[in-house]
Amino acid sequence: MFSLGTRASVSAASPEATVSTQYETLSADPLTFPINKQPWPKEKPAPYAFLVHALVTLSDTRSRIAIINTLTNTLRTLLRYHPSSLLPALYLLSNSLSPPYSPIELGIGGSLISKAIQHVSGLTPAALKRLYNKSGDVGDVAFEAKSNVRTLVPHPPLLISSVYDLLLNIAHAKGQGAAKQKQAVVEKLLVAAKGEEVRFLVRTLSMNLRVGAVRSSILTALARAMVLSPPSGVAASIPYDSPFFAHPDLVTSVKPVSTEGKKKIHDPSRDEVLVKYASAEAVIKKVFVQHPNYDHIVAGLFEGGLDGLSERVPLTIGIPLHPTLGSPTRSLDEIYDRLSDLPYTAEFKYDGQRAQIHGSRTTEGTPSVQIFSRHLENMTQKYPDVVLLFRYLFTTLPELQSFILDSEIVAIDPSSGSLKSFQELSNRARKDVKIQDVEVSVCVYVFDLMYMDGEVLLERPFRERRALLRSQFIPVVPKDPGAARLDHVESCESEMGRDCIEEFWMKAVESRCEGLMIKLLDSGEVQETNPSQKDKNRRKPLPATYEPDKRNSAWLKLKKDYVTGIGDSLDLVPIGAWYGNGRKAGWWSPILLAVRDSSNDNLVALCKCMSGFSDTFYKEVTARYSEVSENCSQQPLWECAIGGFKPDVYFRPHEVWEIRGADITLSPVSSAAFGLISSTRGLSLRFPRFIRVREDKSLQDVSSSEFLAQMCRDQQGKGIKSEGVDDGDLVDVYVEDEHIEDEDSDILLAQ
Template sequence: MPVYKSLSVDPLVFILDGEPWPSNTPAPYSFLSHTLATLSETRSRILIINTLTNALRTILRYHPPSLLPALYLLSNCLSPSYLPIELGLGPSVISKAIQQVSGLTPAAFKRLYNTTGDVGDVAFEAKSNIRTLIPHPPLQIITVFDFLITISRAKGQGATKFKQGIVEKLLVAARGEETRFLVRTLSMNLRVGAVRTSILTALARAMVLSPPDTLTMPIPTDSPYNATLKLQSEANNVPLSVKAKTNSQDGARNEVNEKFGRAESLVRRVFVQHPNYDHIVAALLDVGLDGIAERVPLAVGIPLHPTLGSPTRSLDEVYDRLGDSPFAAEYKMDGQRSQVHVRRNENDEVAVQIFSRHLEDMTTKYPDVVLLMQEIFASDPELRSIIIDSEIVAIDPVDGSLKTFQELSNRARKDVQIHDVKVDVGVYAFDLMYLDGEILLQQPFRKRRALLRHRIPPFSSEHNGVARFNHVENCDSEDGRETVEEFWIKAVESRCEGLMIKLLDNGEVLEEPTTKKDKPRRKPLPATYEPDKRTSTWLKLKKDYVTGLGDSLDLVPIGAWHGNGRKAQWWSPVLLALRDGNTGRFVAVCKCMSGKCSGFTDVFYKAMRKRYADNSDTCARRNQWDVDTGGLKPEVYFKPDEVWEIRGADVTLSPVSIAAQGLVSPSRGLSLRFPRFIKVREDKHPAQASDSEFLAQMWKDQQGKGLDQNGADDGDLLDVDMEEQAEEDDSDS
């Protein structure tokens, strides 16, 4: 196996000298395995970004075509989320391939798996004792990626055997750590902390420090690359402890850090508007950072990450946050958030695509919405292209009244035929991001809303089976506070979830100083559309914000214990986790117990036991999905595979929980007291679960309101409905 230099060092003193692999050849997979092994050994965000930056710099310098497959393999995916490519490899195919290559018997494989708890570790241990007589050519990043694409395309009779054959070929050629991470990739469970934000940050820094030779434009003389060369040159002769103090190096470092900040902001902005590594990498290798925004713009047919709302507790808080700035109050519909893209081609044909909030293509789920948009475009020949933000809601086909999200969830998820539609829907539009070739993201909300209403008015088809189109009902603060309060009461009494508050025009608000020494300062309030940001100018006010917590949490079930009494055959309690924004891991935050106040029903318990059956692909005795349970040890671990909406009485400091540890207390994490299950968030992917920063902000908001903190977590993250527990004790006796 090749020996590579450490990748976790400061990129500003990481010197690209010598060739890490033979010149003019693709990057070897062993280099990517070295990167993944380094990542798996740390939870430090700084070291993770250092490692990724230096790895991508190396690839950029010595084989730029390997960059794109490397990014996908580091991201643990094979394509953009809206063009899903699934391997379709079951655990049995992978385990049989490992046994075939290593000679392990099924019993020996099971014993080894029970010992390690990770199929990648099993493969590494099993293969370490195998010696091949004929050496195989080294695996390359490009060829591994191509093999994975080949596996994903195998369909029909004989596909399983064909896929297993490819896996076996890869395992035979793999050496050392390659085996471990190859199998983890095949299982789509890399177990490293390289989340999207870290990868984009590293990509931007790598382009700043080591722009590839493929660029068609020359590197300017004031490029930070030149400053970095100077810094690295000095690093060869000056000890690290000394060099940080020298003025020349401080100047070079500051210059590079400023370039880092601008590059990171640029790459992230481009990605959230156009999340496609294929297009981004092609542009970076051709025109570099300076030309990427023009080469990879917002485009119809490629979903952008949606703007997110920040929670508020009351209308009083809304007025405190926004001051005198005018805002709109809109119904927060109880449906599925949907991004609708429509374009008319040169042949006057109208193409429609519908994307979920986490950018999955769900066009085939809503053929009635496709027909709706085609009829709207047929009625207005001037319309050329649009991207709208909307909510698709179940409605009564007779009077158009709203139905619940649960009824909408009864619809099949894909390949729905128009004659099979059983649940009618309406499209309730609330924003317009693109119109006839013009990007509207930087326009204030008042203008975007006016264009939406003028160019795409409400529409109801004369044909049966076609969805309806309308605008979300709203009122404006300019109509007076009394009107807004009446609208809030109307929302509480309706079937919507509450209100969304949106700033109408760009403005500013006077921000109170945090200390006596500070002076009040004016904080800008942009009314622009901000992809993938939870802004202070989009505020959400749900019905139940008036009591208890100011917001629900979107948590992921990661484990459970066997129940007691009549619930002994079910999972109870369930261990819930939030997402650590730095590492991407799921971290336990609370247990949700059985009981009258838990929100669970017997039907739900039965369905959960079926979904998380013992020793299945979603439930295991060992922590094979690298979830962080802190000091807790559930009897079984769940694959982080779904999101539950949970509401609690309050957020409390915990001596056991490590969720958000360090954000509000150096030694204690946060937990949720009296958690209550609301519903399964079928519209959310685990990657969209609430993160530690969100929980910490809830704690700070709660403290700011002076809410009661009695009943803090007793150290077991436990929450018991005493009346229900007494009934169970009685049934036991």
């Protein structure tokens, strides 16, 4: 892993060991934060040390309030004193260099980073290896390796903008000699970095910042920063009573929050600012989920602030919007209860890959087609047969100019059109696929239309969007054998009666589908599910509009595998394991899985799993998490709350697995969702069973503790008890089946 390089001069203590500039406490209340105090020399660009100060503050807290305060004060300081650093700071804080649909990848591995650290620090490969075994974090290794390095010639301070630009240089280095070019840039950054800058610079290079700043927190902070400190050019044109601007006079009149006593002092000025916060956050988040591009959003903010931002940064062909999400249900009875008498449609939930398809005619009239995944990744190159299909549609629909539609790409038998499994679809290559190399035929089942010929359709009810979709995009079986097919999802309407719905459900159960999607056709009102005593007759609106990045009862999913179990599968992260016994000696079994803590975005251990794995998969996991790899350690190196579990080894969190279970149970061992259902116990999953690795999901998509708690509440609402056994003392036993273990092979002992 490490190679020998030139030694550098080292000393017992280095003047570069710490960042000399002292900054204000960024986690302070933004309404009392001393924004008028210049944090660095006037007329100077924003130093990277300032951003690192923010990252250090973020890494030292798990409080959501402190995280948002820190981000807000960081961004508003940049807006005030160096606005051009705002955009690169947003990308660096979000641990990315570009939007997800046009990713700019650094293209560097651990070996290159290790060589650069060694070359700059002068340490031997063995010394660096010892440091890594001690800490397990490459940022900590770099910090310690360089802490004693002394350079003869002082280097100018790193700037936020220059660090971002150099990272882009690394990403754009291509061709012969690219590896040497990348390493040279990394070494240049390491030599110039001081103190904590080294740690977070290397974490950025490794794409693992290890701070609790997630997208929602960054967007919240950006909105609040614009309310308090809009760019000077924008502030001059904002009216005093703007719902998106807190005038300095208003901010000055806000009273500091008292830390003494429990009595809350009413402060009308603070309340007014909080209302402006909420308005600004709603605007920023709505724009982002429809147009997830910081470059365009920042440009729109600098042009005119929050007022009219949605018009300046609209839904755009070629930029994927976040998809609407379905809420899990356990039965048709639950669906009847949730939707009451509101009209809905039941659609087959196909076992394929969700695809958002954008099509338009260029100025020359040539059709352009782009395909995006559920995670907004551009997968156009993966499906040349789908591109061919929609180019054909443009030739048959001369009036069609542009569209954005939602669909599921499903593997089919090319001769009969019958459905195949997701595993068949996953066998397709992912990049640079040539049409002649396609071996797995697909059908595109379209189910929603969000944009058509320049008109945004998100606010229209689903009944109208679906009617337009069906009238404009009729089923197609192209003559070209290389092209994909087009069809509408098979569906059944609630107006046809419950008998028809239940018959349709049985058809879904007997098919290769995962189950049903239930979608509200027209907006209406439903009974509040958990009303208070005072509001027991309260009703809430339920829109049938397309709601990007939201889950509500307008879209419900009923999976056939969970009708007698929990309402949905969970997306969990493997974070540890035990040594296997008996036949599975030499493999990891069972494996410890974690959910995401909603309050701080950290991972929390949920349950052990040893069911659903094939022997082949066991071998693959054991190889992937080998004890000599960077993915495995006997010490808890990664930020995960283990609770009462004591695994033999710990895994580096980087994969997402889909897991099914029988039900949710209270656990004396797990701390997942602690306090959300019980004040003394966390939640666990009984009889967890592995389904598949979710390569289409990142750690940001892991099921949250709040989602887990809601599943538990739904379970309790059906009269299913949450007490009883969990898997705290799961025992690994011999199973005769050498291929797939059965759920009954799990032994769960009561605590």
